Amino acid sequence: MTRQPDAPRHVVANPGDADTVLRRLTRDGWVARDGFALPDPAWDVTGSRLVLHGRIGDPDTLQLAVLAAARGAGIVAVCDAESPLGRALIDDLARLGPVHQGVTEPVGGNNTVADLVPEQRALLDRLAAGDTIAAAAAAEFLSLRTANRRIAEARAMFGVRTTREAVLAYLRQRGAPPRSH
Template identity: 85%
Template sequence: MTRQPDAPRHVVGSPGDADTVLRRLARDGWSAREGFALPDPSWDVTAARLVLHGRIGDQETLALAVLAAARGAGIVAICDPESALGRALVDDLGRLGPVRHGADGGGDDAVADLVPEQRALLDRLAAGDTIAAAAAAEFLSLRTANRRIAEARALFGVRTTREAVLAYLRQRSPE
């Protein structure tokens, strides 16, 4: 069984940026639908390649968008990412996978697409920890750590964890 790639998750600041992202996703075979309530009664809607879009203005809409993303729908949310609601949205979507900001979608910078857990794990691996030690230090199960590292390998387009760590070290911004 081949795994479907993650559904796109975008948080943009304006309707114009949302239109740009939606046009790009339509070219890639995604069907756009306004609003965040899913019409399909089945739980997993990944195969439908459906992207939901709209403005996030309250907690209820935020919850609908996160639920739709968890069920496999793509999300293009119009929300100020610096507001409390925007930060909550980015945090919640980030638990599901990479969240892209703005109409450019993050470009070729895979580091920007990493969730905080992935960054922490890659930092620990770069420092010489084993995956098990890194998982324990980050209070993650070994299975979750392996899954997060596999997602990072896919983001960087590499086959091995060593290659992912090296790509991460090359691309991350100096602190």
């Protein structure tokens, strides 16, 4: 079996977080499908770029999700990661590769920083140094509107809701310690 190593495996706390992750994955070319039962009889579904999603509420659903992940499907599971069922799910999925908990990428997971355009990196660097968005935009010779758009795109790439969370995620993935004010 040739399983794609970057098939996404996410465990999130609520349906809102699942929607955020699913929006990002569909933007990246994945096809979202509700439920964990695979429609394709072929064992390896890697090439279909299928991501299955739903709530994990019982051991049978957990088994379906893990089997789908083993067959190459992406998974976005809504489950309490601290519950026994959630811990079992994360342990089983971790045997297949990295498991993302929540909407942000884990350390050692996909490198969103590498996907940022240079303008986004420059803006996030300036924001991390304490500049306002307006000051960062001016320093990078961008309009405020363009700077806000680039930062919004970065928030979406990191799967976070606020600019502060985007800056922190950027610093974590870049390996730089956050500044304290």
